[in-house]
Amino acid sequence: MIVPQHPLDTLITRLPKTELHLHIEGSLEPEMMFALAARNGVALPYADVEAVRAAYQFDRLQSFLDLYYAGASVLITEQDFYDLTWAYLLRAKADNIVHTEIFYDPQTHTARGIDFAVSFNGIRRALLDGEAQLGISFRLIMCFLRHLSEEDGFATLEQAMPYLAQIDGVGLDSSELGHPPSKFARLFARCAELGLPAVAHAGEEGPASYIWEALDLLKSRRIDHGVRCTEDAELVKRLAAERIPLTVCPLSNLKLCVVNDLAEHNLRELLAAGLCAMVNSDDPAYFGGYLNTNLLACRAALDLSQDEIVQLIRNSFEASWLTADQKAHWQDQISQALNA
């Protein structure tokens, strides 16, 4: 946790916010990992919570994913998924998040013999309770794991059929290099026919060409991460012209060595290029912090101005899948908070 120090830090914590790039399985804190392991009789390869935290030293995306999938093995019952999601929503409330669009990975669970319905129902029940009790609106995005086959993706879509009315969109995550968006063009075309809007991780570790593919072949409405877009001037022009959102995750980029130092992150450059970039926490239990911690760390490392901070937060509402009326409401709330 970063303690607010700078006058702008108070503004960061005070403003209403939305989060658009959060893997619910990545919000599994070590304490809950141990509690669920005990509840379900699952053996963990760690002595205690400190040993888990000490293991969170990553040199690239894959080294994180290996632990992330292993950690998810403690999630067995619908109540486990409910508890996981509820714990995230309490953190979100503390950060003044008023709307969240979360990812989940059904294949991580079905591959272990956990029925599609178990993860889906647990997560969604908590999201509905969060809306009713905490006032946090939500969208639920089902992600396909790109290291698995197209066939596995189609099988997952088939399992999702009874739930499609409650799934707001589809995403693409997991090991990026060697698994370009083109691998899933037919699957995403089928999702589009079914009325599911798409997003995709691209340009985190993968090259700018993966971002072009996500846009042109998957019809991705947002790009998750996308920070490598700055290697391609034509691409940056297009992203700016079409206001295609980039759901940037700064502490994730630092932990996974996408950048070596937060001070070298291109977040300000993205804003200066007129891109609809905003800050998100990705897998906060693994990367050292939730949304406010990400914003506070960027404020300090990049010396963000008030205008830049407000732009990031406004961009997040603009990029969300809230209705036009809801977006106008929250943009107005931001203006009022700034005037207060």
Ligand code: HPA
């Ligand atoms: N990248 C790709 N896949 C993921 C990530 C990420 O940052 N987090 C969880 N799955």
Ligand code: ZN
């Ligand atoms: Zn992600």
